[in-house]
Amino acid sequence: MEAPRQDTRGIVDPSGLLRRVRFRRHAPAEPLLRYVEWYWLIDWDLPEPYASHIVPHPSVNLTFQWDEDEGGPYAELTGVALGLYTRKLTGRGRVCGVKFRPGGFRPHAPDAPVSHWTGRALPAAEVFPTATGDTARTIVSPAGDDARVAALDAFLLALPHAADPQADLAVDLVARIRADRTIRRVAGLARDEGLSVRGLQRLFSAYVGVSPKWCILRYRIHDALERAGTDVDWATLAQELGYADQAHLVRDFTSTIGVSPTAYARADSR
Known part of the structure; x- marks a missing residue:
């Protein structure tokens, strides 16, 4: 599979976003590449609020997040968003995200069609019981990207899934x-x-x-x-x-x- 792309497709006003946040993409472990497109990491420390806007891809995203204004770390599952996706960033925070390839999420959650998650954002533990606040803390806490990527790999590799x-x-x-x-x-x-x-x-x-x-x-x-x-x-x-x-x-x-x-x-x- 191809390496993570470096374009900004889907980001509205990419220069405005990239002036305010540190945004990186990393490839997952080789056994995950068939169904996971990339990991995306964002860190921010803002003097004033900023609203980012995304024209979503047809992908399910699993995110582990920490935002100082929202309390402790948490995990969220986001189905394909049908309209413009807006996220308000304030203070300090970070996101460690898993972007599944379009079509690649169902092997990890085979009990429901992917359309069941479309337009929805919900606590990830409702789909993956191990995606707890403690797990989110383990993934978002490391300062370096390598440790965060390793933690994402460990989480996904532990999930049951089969080739489909x-x-x-x-x-x-x-x-x-x-x-x-x-x-x-x-x-x-x-x-x-x-x-x-x-x-x-x-x-x-x-x-x-x-x-x-x-x-x-x-x-x-x-x-x-x-x-x-x-x-x-x-x-x-x-x-x-x-x-x-x-x-x-x-x-x-x-x-x-x-x-x-x-x-x-x-x-x-x-």
């Missing part, structure tokens, strides 16, 4: 959608994979948590957000991303981010 061919298929299909902008219709993807449209939709509901169409549209917005700038030809970009015209891109971008592409580009340039 359907999860493998879902992982591969979402990876294909993310990489290939010529995939524009669910029917075409299903046909290429020898599946019915309904069969593909059932697979995504069970293993990804959102529909294949949602994934296609979401990765288009990630690309548009990553490439937004005052010198972007939005009509050309819309064509490259598979939109019927610029108006459709503007509509999707605005409804997802909350501002138009040109407004976002102006704000980013400032």
Whole structure:
């Protein structure tokens, strides 16, 4: 599997966030790579509150967090967020997060379809009983990244899970959608994979948590957000991303981010 990417896809105003926090990505232990995309670590010490905004990936995240304004360390499971995800950062804190590959969470929690967690954030102990406050403290307390990564590896390697061919298929299909902008219709993807449209939709509901169409549209917005700038030809970009015209891109971008592409580009340039 590929190493953690270094781009900022999905982060709204990445320069603003990265000025305020220390953000790093690390690869998990080799036995975990099939279903875990990367670990992400954030530390902050802010003189004033800051709200970070993320256009979520179709991934489930498991986070171990400490925020001085929230009390002791805790663990949280977050399903795929359908809208813009906002997190207010205050004072000092840190997060040690596990980003499961889209399609890769179900082998660790096989009792429910991944769509069961979509749009939800809940105490991780409701899914993984060992994800207690003490466990969170063990993971977030070390000062160095290596020790935090080792603690995350130890936690995940201790969880029962088994290889799942359907999860493998879902992982591969979402990876294909993310990489290939010529995939524009669910029917075409299903046909290429020898599946019915309904069969593909059932697979995504069970293993990804959102529909294949949602994934296609979401990765288009990630690309548009990553490439937004005052010198972007939005009509050309819309064509490259598979939109019927610029108006459709503007509509999707605005409804997802909350501002138009040109407004976002102006704000980013400032």
